[in-house]
Amino acid sequence: MAKDMTINLRIWRQKSPEAPGKLVDYTVSNASEHMSFLELLDVLNEQLIASEDDPVEFDSDCREGICGSCGVMVAGIAHGPQQRTAVCQLHMRSFEDGDTITVEPFRARAFPIVRDLVVDRSAFDRIIAAHGYVSVKTGSAPDANAIPISKDAAEEAMDFAACIGCGACVAACPNGSASLFTAAKIEHLALLPQGQVEASQRAVAMVDQMEAEGFGDCSNYAECEAVCPKGISVSGIASMRRAYMKGVFSK
Amino acid sequence: MSDEVANSMSEVSHSPRLDAKVPTGRLQEKWDAYKDAVSLVSPANKRSHNILVVGSGLAGASAAATLAGLGYNVKCFCIQDSARRAHSIAAQGGINAAKNYPNDGDTIWRLFYDTIKGGDYRSREANVYRLAQVSNNIIDQAVAQGVPFAREYGGVLANRSFGGAQVSRTFYARGQTGQQLLLGAYQALSHQIAAGRVTMLPRREMLDLVVAKDRARGIITRNLVTGELERHAGDAVLLCTGGYGNAYYLSTNAKNSNVTAAWRCYKRGAFFANPCYTQIHPTCIPVSGDYQSKLTLMSESLRNDGRVWVPKDPKDTRAPEAIPEDARDYYLERRYPSFGNLVPRDVASRAAKKECDAGRGVGETRLAVYLDFDAAVQRLGASTIQDRYGNLFEMYERITGDDPYRTPMRIYPAVHYTMGGLWVDYELQSTIPGLFVLGEANFSDHGANRLGASALMQGLADGYFVIPYTLGAYMAGIRQSESISESHEAFTATEEEAGARIDRLLNNKGDKSPTQFHRELGQLLWNHVGMARDHAGLEEAISSVESLRDEFWERIRVPGSADRFNKNLEFAGRIADFIELGSLMAQDARRREESCGGHFREEYQNSEGEAVRNDENFADVAAWEHTDRRPVLHLEKLSFESVHPTTRSYK
Numbered sequence: 001m002a003k004d005m006t007i008n009l010r011i012w013r014q015k016s017p018e019a020p021g022k023l024v025d026y027t028v029s030n031a032s033e034h035m036s037f038l039e040l041l042d043v044l045n046e047q048l049i050a051s052e053d054d055p056v057e058f059d060s061d062c063r064e065g066i067c068g069s070c071g072v073m074v075a076g077i078a079h080g081p082q083q084r085t086a087v088c089q090l091h092m093r094s095f096e097d098g099d100t101i102t103v104e105p106f107r108a109r110a111f112p113i114v115r116d117l118v119v120d121r122s123a124f125d126r127i128i129a130a131h132g133y134v135s136v137k138t139g140s141a142p143d144a145n146a147i148p149i150s151k152d153a154a155e156e157a158m159d160f161a162a163c164i165g166c167g168a169c170v171a172a173c174p175n176g177s178a179s180l181f182t183a184a185k186i187e188h189l190a191l192l193p194q195g196q197v198e199a200s201q202r203a204v205a206m207v208d209q210m211e212a213e214g215f216g217d218c219s220n221y222a223e224c225e226a227v228c229p230k231g232i233s234v235s236g237i238a239s240m241r242r243a244y245m246k247g248v249f250s251k
Numbered sequence: 252m253s254d255e256v257a258n259s260m261s262e263v264s265h266s267p268r269l270d271a272k273v274p275t276g277r278l279q280e281k282w283d284a285y286k287d288a289v290s291l292v293s294p295a296n297k298r299s300h301n302i303l304v305v306g307s308g309l310a311g312a313s314a315a316a317t318l319a320g321l322g323y324n325v326k327c328f329c330i331q332d333s334a335r336r337a338h339s340i341a342a343q344g345g346i347n348a349a350k351n352y353p354n355d356g357d358t359i360w361r362l363f364y365d366t367i368k369g370g371d372y373r374s375r376e377a378n379v380y381r382l383a384q385v386s387n388n389i390i391d392q393a394v395a396q397g398v399p400f401a402r403e404y405g406g407v408l409a410n411r412s413f414g415g416a417q418v419s420r421t422f423y424a425r426g427q428t429g430q431q432l433l434l435g436a437y438q439a440l441s442h443q444i445a446a447g448r449v450t451m452l453p454r455r456e457m458l459d460l461v462v463a464k465d466r467a468r469g470i471i472t473r474n475l476v477t478g479e480l481e482r483h484a485g486d487a488v489l490l491c492t493g494g495y496g497n498a499y500y501l502s503t504n505a506k507n508s509n510v511t512a513a514w515r516c517y518k519r520g521a522f523f524a525n526p527c528y529t530q531i532h533p534t535c536i537p538v539s540g541d542y543q544s545k546l547t548l549m550s551e552s553l554r555n556d557g558r559v560w561v562p563k564d565p566k567d568t569r570a571p572e573a574i575p576e577d578a579r580d581y582y583l584e585r586r587y588p589s590f591g592n593l594v595p596r597d598v599a600s601r602a603a604k605k606e607c608d609a610g611r612g613v614g615e616t617r618l619a620v621y622l623d624f625d626a627a628v629q630r631l632g633a634s635t636i637q638d639r640y641g642n643l644f645e646m647y648e649r650i651t652g653d654d655p656y657r658t659p660m661r662i663y664p665a666v667h668y669t670m671g672g673l674w675v676d677y678e679l680q681s682t683i684p685g686l687f688v689l690g691e692a693n694f695s696d697h698g699a700n701r702l703g704a705s706a707l708m709q710g711l712a713d714g715y716f717v718i719p720y721t722l723g724a725y726m727a728g729i730r731q732s733e734s735i736s737e738s739h740e741a742f743t744a745t746e747e748e749a750g751a752r753i754d755r756l757l758n759n760k761g762d763k764s765p766t767q768f769h770r771e772l773g774q775l776l777w778n779h780v781g782m783a784r785d786h787a788g789l790e791e792a793i794s795s796v797e798s799l800r801d802e803f804w805e806r807i808r809v810p811g812s813a814d815r816f817n818k819n820l821e822f823a824g825r826i827a828d829f830i831e832l833g834s835l836m837a838q839d840a841r842r843r844e845e846s847c848g849g850h851f852r853e854e855y856q857n858s859e860g861e862a863v864r865n866d867e868n869f870a871d872v873a874a875w876e877h878t879d880r881r882p883v884l885h886l887e888k889l890s891f892e893s894v895h896p897t898t899r900s901y902k
Contacts, residue, residue: 016815034539036650042766043542049764049810049819057816059332061505063545065646066430067336082649089649114476115816122453125333129445133438134397138317138715139388141395145352148406157399158424161431165335188397195397 005031005092007040008100011056017112023102033093037080038063038070040092041103058117063088065229068164071171072117073104078168078227086166086229106171110178110214121167123213124181130209131202132185134194147193160188162230169224169232175216180224182210183236186243200247207244266885269522269874272676273377278893279360282381285677289720290727297322300726303470303485304328305457305512308337309429309707310690311491312436313714319448320439321719326483327440328455328472330507330821335437338493338505339710342429343550343643345413345421346393346707348386353410357418359383364894365416366705369595370670370698371848371864372896373525373872375889377677378695385716386708390422392715396435400424414551414595414703421704426550426642432707436714455481456821457512458749460488460519460686463741467685468734471742471749475821478814480746482737487685487725489718490516491710494669494691496529498829498836499781500773502666503535503548509825510832513673513692521681522874522885524674524694526832527840530701530849531782532667533599536650537619546665547650549622550643551703554592554599556627556636557660559583561620565610571621571659582606590901597700597849598901600664604782605860607663614661621659628656664782668706670697670849671839674874674887678721679713682874685725689713694872699848753813756823761806765823768803772830775799780837785853789841796834803830835875835882842884845869866896 006029014021028044035043038060045055061069065086072087074080080090095101103117111119161184169180186203189195195202211217218237225234274281274288292300300323304315307329315327329337349362363383367374390408394400400422401409413421424431443449454475461469461482469484495510496502517523534554536547560579562569567578583602584591594602603620606612613619628636633656637644644655651661672694679687679695690710697705735741779792803826811817846855846862847869855863872887 032540032542034652035542036544039542039544042544045819046764046766049808052810055810055819057818061331061336061507062338062341063506064341064547065649066427067331067338067340067505068333069331069336084645085649089646091650091652093652118816121332125335125441125444125451125453128335128438129441131445133442134395135442136392136395136439137320138313138392138439138719141388141391144350144390144394144400145407147394149402150406151402151404154399154402157397158427158431161397161399161424161434162427164430165333188399192397192399194395 003033004029005033005095005097007031007092007095009044010100010102011117012104013056013116014113015115017114021113031092033091035092036063036088037074037090037092038088056117057115060088065089066164068166071106071166071168073106073171075101078106078171079229084229084231086164106167108170108176108215110176111167111170119167123215124165124167124178126213127178127182127206127209128185131198131205134189135198149192153191157188157191160184160191160232160236163232164230166229168227168229170215172223172227173216174221174223175219177218178210178213178215179218179237179240180228180232180234182206183240184232186240187236190239190243199243200250203240203243204247207240268682269674269885269887270676271375271887272678273375274677278376278380281377282384286720289724292723292726294322298324299731300324301326301485302487302489302722303483304489304491305470306337306491306493306692307334307437307440308339308491308493308690309433309436309710310692310714311337311489312433312440313711314489314491314689314718315449316436316439316443317715317719318722319443319446325443325449326452326485327449328452328457330454330456330475332453334440334451334453335434337433338508339433339707340430341505342707343426343548344552345411345423345428345704346389346432347413347420347704348390348422348708349383349420350387350390352408353419355418357420361418362386362420366696366702367698367894368899369702370700371899372698372866372870372891373847373889374696374698376891376893381717382696382709382712385712388716389708389711393432393435396439398424398431398435411552412555414593416702426552426640429707432711436711457492457515458824459515459745460683461741461745462519462683463735463739465684467683468739468741469737471746473749476816478817480750482742482746484735484737484742486729486734487687487722489687489689490673490692491689491714492692494672495829495832496666496669498772498833499666499776500769501538501543501546501777503532503546506545509829511825511828514828514832516673516681516683516686518877519683520877521683521686522674522876523671523835524872524874525671525839526836526875527780527843527850528670528699528848529666530596530668530670531600531664533596533603533664534622534662535665535667536647537614537616537661537663547646548665548667549647549660549662551596553622553640553643556631556639557592557622557624558626559592559599559620559622561606561611561613571613571623580611587901594901595700595702597851600782601851603664619661619663622662623659624655625659668701670694670699670701674872678724679718680721680725687718687722689718699850752824753820756807756809756820756827757813759804759807759809761808763806763808765807765809765819765826768799768807769822769826769829772796772799772826772833776833776836780833780840783851783853784840786841789837792837793834793841796830796837800830803827838882839873839875842873843869864898870896
């Protein structure tokens with residue numbers, strides 16, 4: 001059977017966007033290696049409720065790495081030390097008994113803190129609303145097989161479409177840039193004939209919106225790709241820049 | 252039969268309120284006939300109608316985007332921080348459609364027939380046929396939006412066989428089909444947000460439905476960041492809030508999936524249909540400890556190549572690789588030679604339970620069976636298996652620490668989907684005029700058991716292709732002058748009631764956390780209203796849930812305050828509603844004295860342990876009406892004009 005672990009946590013507590021925050025120490029002495037990191041926080045919260053303390057707020061929903069709700073800095077790394085893994089699927093077997101782990105929110109100018117580890121990522125939705133779509137109304141679609149799409153193009157589009165919008169790329173970037181997120185959507189659609197019609201205007205509108213939201217620019221650190229739970233490639237950013245320049249100059 | 256059951260039976264009324272409004276004529280022509288006759292709303296009038304869409308999953312996002320595209324004013328609400336995170340996103344396997352691209356004999360009729368048979372003849376023929384009819388449009392729409400479905404080398408769409416179907420009609424995008432379809436709908440929604448036709452309100456929870464003069468008039472929401480209660484008036488409310496599987500605490504549903512919005516509508520007069528129909532999915536990662544917060548599904552597509560087995564000898568605790576062929580029992584292949592590992596979900600789940608109950612379960616908890624890919628790897632090669640299931644294998648390894656290329660997966664059934672939901676007619680309208688219910692939140696298309704790859708189909712069918720027509724029938728009949736404003740006394744009263752419930756939770760200051768209650772409820776329902784049910788167990792569940800409800804209101808402790816982000820406050824309110832629902836689930840299961848689909852009553856099985864349906868007495872929809880005393884049962888008798896109910900056999 002799995003043995004109990006003792007885990008020390010230093011967690012960022014902040015009551016509101018304006019209030020000052022601080023790291024607070026906690027200990028969970030009945031952790032298990034089979035537990036996910038968020039389950040560890042659940043256990044801590046039950047402890048805090050029992051001692052009439054205030055539980056730690058964090059976002060999470062599907063807990064299987066696909067909805068993109070969760071995301072915290074674990075020991076300084078977005079989503080923690082295990083590569084290509086959202087923090088909901090990070091398990092305590094990645095840690096040692098007695099470890100002290102610092103837990104902080106995703107930090108970026110464009111992601112204001114709501115409370116504790118919860119941040120406001122609505123800027124991502126506004127980037128998609130800027131033109132992260134194909135302008136097609138319901139009912140006006142041709143037969144699904146009318147336009148052949150090569151298997152390679154579909155697979156590559158899927159690689160980019162796999163983005164879960166968690167924001168780890170932004171949190172990891174020294175510039176707080178949303179380039180990987182924005183490029184992923186631009187590339188997903190640009191690789192498919194359905195998306196190519198509006199490719200230039202899409203790139204310009206989305207990149208401009210990214211800037212307007214207060215995200216920084218990309219300086220090729222590639223920290224984003226390293227933490228991306230879906231392994232989205234930074235090659236998309238280069239393509240995004242080409243599409244952007246093309247769009248700007250064809251205006 | 253106990254007195255109480257007899258009493259509740261005597262209250263059965265064949266209410267005219269359950270008029271399903273199914274069009275007359277041949278099954279194949281009903282939907283076209285409906286569309287020919289339905290009233291249209293002029294573009295100028297559409298602009299003046301406000302539609303509230305609650306939920307942004309496949310049903311909600313597709314409905315909101317489509318209705319806004321038609322010209323309606325739409326407000327869309329979701330509990331997550333972004334519409335893109337609704338739980339539809341977690342669907343893995345695929346979406347069915349009767350395209351017949353593989354030329355393997357599929358037709359709209361066959362998709363209809365498989366769906367109604369798979370639902371064990373407990374769904375409405377006309378709804379299911381319409382679902383099969385519009386299935387093809389969904390694929391066209393999704394491709395046009397840029398959904399990157401899997402392709403063949405020639406550039407056409409790829410299909411696979413899924414969940415027991417004998418044709419390949421499932422379209423998929425790796426193991427992330429729900430994600431890609433939801434992102435397609437979310438992008439269409441974003442397009443309408445940008446156009447100013449949809450106001451998106453994320454981090455909002457619907458706490459009540461406002462009903463006045465016998466119509467749905469709007470909703471009360473809580474802003475989950477500020478805690479503020481808000482009023483939203485609308486000419487129609489579309490409830491697209493998903494299923495109630497989280498009543499069991501452990502399920503494959505996302506942590507925020509809940510029944511509150513639907514339950515509040517029930518308490519305002521919408522009938523709740525077939526709450527006992529829950530789907531237990533056979534291939535989930537087993538429970539590992541008490542801290543477990545949810546269960547993870549492994550796509551059913553794995554059963555296309557994986558073989559399910561347990562050791563023949565319960566005392567055989569060797570590592571699975573060390574157990575020779577002749578000491579293994581491939582029990583699905585043995586019991587169901589023609590369908591083998593591909594029997595429908597309910598059958599596969601019960602079979603796994605039967606093995607574990609007999610002591611032949613594997614792993615630390617002995618509540619698991621093996622799903623083995625060794626034969627498939629040898630037959631097809633590891634790289635083919637990786638192409639098909641790579642991301643699922645990675646996910647399994649991430650969670651369990653075991654590598655499925657080397658050692659069999661351990662799987663066990665878990666609650667996954669709920670076929671029951673608010674009762675709706677052919678137009679998707681509930682028993683409250685102006686309240687429409689779409690997707691998993693309604694009861695209509697899957698009967699007693701949902702087939703794999705049919706949930707995505709239904710959510711999108713309802714949102715893209717059904718509600719845009721049927722909503723018109725309602726809108727054309729209402730007058731703008733009759734609409735009420737947010738200052739109407741009905742809004743004031745409903746908001747006050749919602750506020751009072753929150754105050755009661757916070758002021759109770761007991762000694763048990765919301766999660767503790769949720770776990771206890773889940774255990775009760777899993778034990779007595781789970782994979783197998785019997786009269787005595789259901790009686791016990793009903794009384795235990797009752798006591799749990801009393802205890803909840805005595806001992807609940809909710810930390811923090813109402814005027815802030817407060818996850819435990821959200822949970823507490825939802826659990827209070829889950830407890831009430833749990834009682835109705837058990838009552839519905841007790842009343843249904845037959846076995847059908849996901850509802851298996853121990854008393855009603857044949858000598859081989861297979862389900863025995865009772866068409867004479869139970870070919871019906873049980874729709875429950877809330878009253879101050881006990882729920883009142885209304886029946887919609889199901890008539891089958893085009894298919895003849897047969898015994899589902901997968902032998």
